[in-house]
């Protein structure tokens with residue numbers, strides 16, 4: 259049985275991961291930690307082989323470093339990682355011969371949406387993203403929206419800019435934040451878990467790719483698969499699609 263420690267275990271995702279690990283015959287729940295606990299000591303004491311981390315964007319890098327330097331592999335859903343963070347993690351995890359899988363979204367449908375969006379943008383290069391989340395979310399735009407925009411920009415080079423720059427009448431950008439020419443709009447409202455629309459417009463037509471997450475169990479098959487697949491690897495694996 260693979261020994262799993264859940265970091266952020268008191269949180270919305272942490273609690274769901276604890277239940278999913280307990281229900282899986284191939285996995286053993288070795289420990290649970292949250293803010294204020296000594297993560298390194300808990301890993302060593304429990305003999306955990308893998309730490310699943312769903313915590314806070316502000317704690318993202320420190321947690322991964324603690325996990326791999328304490329002798330465990332990491333499956334990370336926490337958002338907020340920058341390009342620089344990812345380079346650091348890849349280098350440090352290779353040196354320590356540990357695997358770190360970071361996925362901005364563990365729901366298979368969301369992974370497909372991102373792939374389809376990157377494909378579609380090659381033919382429909384005017385793109386905007388609208389993401390909708392619960393109003394307790396710590397970060398904006400979502401990790402999924404950022405990854406989607408990155409994948410599209412990688413696939414297309416540069417998407418099309420809007421035909422004109424509309425004048426803004428409020429100091430905040432009512433037309434969204436931008437990654438390249440892709441505008442990203444973040445809605446925060448009670449009543450959502452996570453939804454994302456990628457809108458691709460062209461003359462007289464629109465393609466809308468919409469993924470809806472209605473509960474946090476949706477992320478669990480991806481998290482459990484990651485726990486079972488990363489053993490024996492070294493370095494950073496960025497995105498669930500890399501192990502599907």
Ligand SMILES: NC(=O)C1=CN([C@@H]2O[C@H](COP(=O)(O)OP(=O)(O)OC[C@H]3O[C@@H](n4cnc5c(N)ncnc54)[C@H](O)[C@@H]3O)[C@@H](O)[C@H]2O)C=CC1
Pocket residue numbers: 265266267268269270271272291292293294312313314315317321334335336337338361362363364365401477
């Ligand atoms: N990759 C994915 O598929 C998904 C990623 N997320 C991301 O996971 C993260 C957590 O989301 P939620 O569970 O909704 O948040 P939450 O706020 O419900 O839970 C976070 C938990 O982490 C704990 N925590 C904060 N700092 C910590 C630290 N330094 N060490 C240990 N524990 C710490 C908090 O006390 C809390 O219990 C966010 O970044 C969110 O965007 C959420 C859903 C899916």
Ligand SMILES: O=C(O)C1=N[C@H](C(=O)O)C[C@H](O)C1
Pocket residue numbers: 337362363364391395396399400401402403451452453
């Ligand atoms: O905070 C959340 O809830 C979610 N966070 C991830 C993100 O930022 O993309 C994944 C999913 O959207 C839910």
